[in-house]
Amino acid sequence: MNARRESLEPWLRSFVADNGGIAGTVHLVEGDALALAAAVNIPEKVQEITRRVPRGKGMAGLAWERGQAVQTCNLQTDTSGDVRPGARAVAAQAAVALPVRDASASVRAVVGIAFAGERELDEEELVRLAEGAGALPA
Numbered sequence: 001m002n003a004r005r006e007s008l009e010p011w012l013r014s015f016v017a018d019n020g021g022i023a024g025t026v027h028l029v030e031g032d033a034l035a036l037a038a039a040v041n042i043p044e045k046v047q048e049i050t051r052r053v054p055r056g057k058g059m060a061g062l063a064w065e066r067g068q069a070v071q072t073c074n075l076q077t078d079t080s081g082d083v084r085p086g087a088r089a090v091a092a093q094a095a096v097a098l099p100v101r102d103a104s105a106s107v108r109a110v111v112g113i114a115f116a117g118e119r120e121l122d123e124e125e126l127v128r129l130a131e132g133a134g135a136l137p138a
Contacts, residue, residue: 008137011026011038012024012026012038012040015132016041019113019128019132021114022114022115022116024114025042025060026038026039026109026136027064027110027112028108029109033054033055034053034055035051036051036052060097060110063098064110067099067107069097069098069099069130070096071097072094072096093115093117094117094119095112096112097111098112098113098129098130101134102138111136
């Protein structure tokens with residue numbers, strides 16, 4: 001897993017920087033859970049909590065389960081139930097978890113990106129971010 005993480009972290013750093021984000025994650029589908037494969041500017045405590053994410057839990061697990069982007073305009077104040085309490089440790093506000101599909105249209109990964117300011121991502125930006133996330137190395 002370490003070699004995999006090392007290969008994904010530079011990609012994630014570029015994805016976060018190119019899209020104006022301040023933090024990000026890559027979770028890979030491994031069996032019945034998502035496994036954290038790369039993290040940028042995510043506190044160690046949050047990385048520990050999110051090393052394995054069950055389907056349907058938190059933003060990444062919900063993006064996997066729903067097969068569509070899950071977003072919040074503010075990690076710190078979200079009351080939807082989609083954001084897990086540990087996510088508030090990330091020094092960010094707006095965030096989105098984006099499912100990445102393989103050639104057979106199954107979700108193979110979830111890419112997360114967080115932003116400094118509070119905002120709602122519009123459909124055009126979500127499509128652009130999803131296209132960028134789709135370039136995640138296989």
